[in-house]
Amino acid sequence: MAVKLSVRNVYKIFGEKTGAALGMLEAGKSKEEILEATGATVGVRDASFDVGEGEIFVVMGLSGSGKSTLVRMLNGLIQPTSGSIMIDGVDVANCSKEQLRRIRREKIAMVFQHFALFPHWSVADNAAYGLKIKGVAANERREKALKALEQVGLTAWADSLPSELSGGMQQRVGLARGLATGPEVLLMDEPFGALDPLIRREMQDELIALQRSLKKTIIFITHDLNEALLLGDKIAIMKDGRFVQVGTAQEIVSNPADDYVAAFVADIDRGRVFTAEDVSGEAAPVKLGEASAEDAMRVMEDLNRNALYVVDDKDKVAGVVTYQDLAAATFDESKPDPVLEEVMLTDFPTAEADQQLADLYSAASAGLPIAVTDEKDRLVGVVEPEAVFAQLSGEDADATPTETNTTNEKESAHV
Known part of the structure; x- marks a missing residue:
């Protein structure tokens, strides 16, 4: 499997004394000790991983673990303090603004937890928003938006308003908006986190079914381990800005790296993990x-x-x-x-x-x-x-x- 995304030694430290904070990290100091001594907050600490083409890579962690900071660095919304983020040979962390714009236009789309649909726009117009930002002509926007809506099963609602859709359907519009631009890499930051449990499970199943045909490279962020185990080809568990363990669902449940991971997987339904x-x-x-x-x-x-x-x-x-x-x-x-x-x-x-x-x-x-x-x-x-x-x-x-x-x-x- 070809590597689509390669991340090496990525750090993100918020604050002015980043040099001092990096030095303390290298000396083995904790996130809390660094904050007290320098006023700097460690967001991500020495993250390194590869994501294969067509793979779902899930980053799982509790609030404050650094997972959302990490995903925002992958498309340049947040600039890393150090490290490299390679997408098809281009370092997103250190490239020019023009290269970054091209990567965002041609390679990456993002789906957020709060889909933020325009209430007075039709479903099709909402799905076409990313294309409109790119300057795509109206007829082509409509055509691509309808194709994306067909992929998520919403063709019949193309001319409806978002208020006429359920929460799960609105999230599908958000997914269609991401797909409409034809991205090679899809970043999904807790996209199902605001949904009711039953609708959330339906969306997870739909994503799995959709991925079978689209084979996108997906980085999926969640705080729900069951969701991570269900969706991920590979899973990274984060704590205090660093990766505690990376592996398949079976590897993590069978051989937790430490007590922190073991506590997470203790109550997991093994019958839904192993085949x-x-x-x-x-x-x-x-x-x-x-x-x-x-x-x-x-x-x-x-x-x-x-x-x-x-x-x-x-x-x-x-x-x-x-x-x-x-x-x-x-x-x-x-x-x-x-x-x-x-x-x-x-x-x-x-x-x-x-x-x-x-x-x-x-x-x-x-x-x-x-x-x-x-x-x-x-x-x-x-x-x-x-x-x-x-x-x-x-x-x-x-x-x-x-x-x-x-x-x-x-x-x-x-x-």
């Missing part, structure tokens, strides 16, 4: 028409499993066989050399790789491993029930059953 892919193990299927019952049993013993999936010649799942059923069939003297078709179960649980664990709980409770399939119904992995329960409980997840449990089942099958 089938995160706990999936090797598929290791046997082929229909090729493997015998004894072959399948040997594979299970080698892998220490108590069930195994059977696939056809196109790697599509045909069924699942359990060690206990195979053992019983093998020792049935009335049916020597049983074939897998006679023993396998054709009613089995399946999941897609990106399916959340919260949706797999019922399937895991049935006791059979869950077949992870691709868009062509081919087997690509297997999720053991124990792995689902371990991940949901926050314990170390092992994708296979414990040796003791598997061994006991096999011993009982031979009795």
Whole structure:
């Protein structure tokens, strides 16, 4: 993935004694000590990160953590004290005013929490505001505004007034205004923070769906960790102006960097963070028409499993066989050399790789491993029930059953 935005060693200190404040930072002094000694406020401290093209990078932190200051430095609204902010090779932190204007016209748009729509302008005119500022002709403005409104599902309200729209719809107008200018980078500063919880979740889902088709590079600011975990390809957690941890949702929940992050993620619904892919193990299927019952049993013993999936010649799942059923069939003297078709179960649980664990709980409770399939119904992995329960409980997840449990089942099958 190509890097679209690269930030290196960015500091922002508000006040007159920035040199003294920087020196104290290097000496390890706290934000409070620096404020008391110099009167300067540390807004952002040594921020460094990369954002890939088409990636959603979420910056999460409480009020005063520095996240809004950071996002305003990315488009030059606030000048950094030091450091570099590279967008497609141009340093926004140190470029000329003309270069900065070009970056804002061609590369970046910003969506704020308070959408500030003009009450006497139509929805389309509000969506076209950024284009009007650029000097785009009226006909072209209208065309691009309507296209942006179509992307957010508001074409039918193009000629309505903002007062005729709900809060969520008004925020969509704000998003359309950002999209209408055709930005490559979208900066979103707590855009859903003023919305009711239900509408907020709808907007989050709509952003995810929109991103699948638009693939914009998005820097999203929030104080809500659940929102960060839902939206972010990568997440940065800020405290006192610095990054405490940067990683994927799974990395942050599984391995919090310190007690501060651990406190944040303690009550997170892990079932909404982790997916089938995160706990999936090797598929290791046997082929229909090729493997015998004894072959399948040997594979299970080698892998220490108590069930195994059977696939056809196109790697599509045909069924699942359990060690206990195979053992019983093998020792049935009335049916020597049983074939897998006679023993396998054709009613089995399946999941897609990106399916959340919260949706797999019922399937895991049935006791059979869950077949992870691709868009062509081919087997690509297997999720053991124990792995689902371990991940949901926050314990170390092992994708296979414990040796003791598997061994006991096999011993009982031979009795």
